[in-house]
Amino acid sequence: MSFKRYAFTALLLTASLCSCGEKKSETEPKASAAVSSSGFDVDLTELNSQMVYAQVYDMVTKPDDYMGQKVRAKGPFSYFKDEQTGKEYFAVLISDATACCSQGIEFVLDGEHTYPDDYPALETEITVSGDFNYYKEGVNTYCQLLNAKIENTQLSW
Secondary structure (H helix, E strand, O other): OOOHHHHHHHHHHHHHHHHOOOOOOOOOOOOOOOOOOOOEEHHHHOOHHHHHHHHHHHHHHHHHHHOOOOEEEEEEEEEEEOOOOOOEEEEEEEEOOOOOEEEEEEEEOOOOOOOOOOOOOOOEEEEEEEEEEEEEEOOOOEEEEEEEEEEOOOOOO
């Protein structure tokens, strides 16, 4: 290949790569891919299993974009107690379309509650809503819903 042809090909490749991106505004609004008519900023209960998992992944990888938004989610109830610290964690599990992978969203119920008395049975399908927040423990970042409420009124406790 001649030098001119090589240089021209490299120039075209560079130009095409540079033109692929879109210019982002500095005042771009926060993420709201799942904005719903139900009054929630992000209502995961209205999305199919493929979209809900993608939305949760986005929330986990870009938590600043969702900080303070009203979020609603549906899935099996999960509980974990750290035996070393005594801290309890409550979550709703979100599965992908094939149910091979799941991502939990921790929630903290509004008010004072005691486990297991004030929580549903493990694996019970729940709908929970609250204010999106995240925190760090060590090197890990965790997402949670604060001031959360479990919407289901007929749960097996």
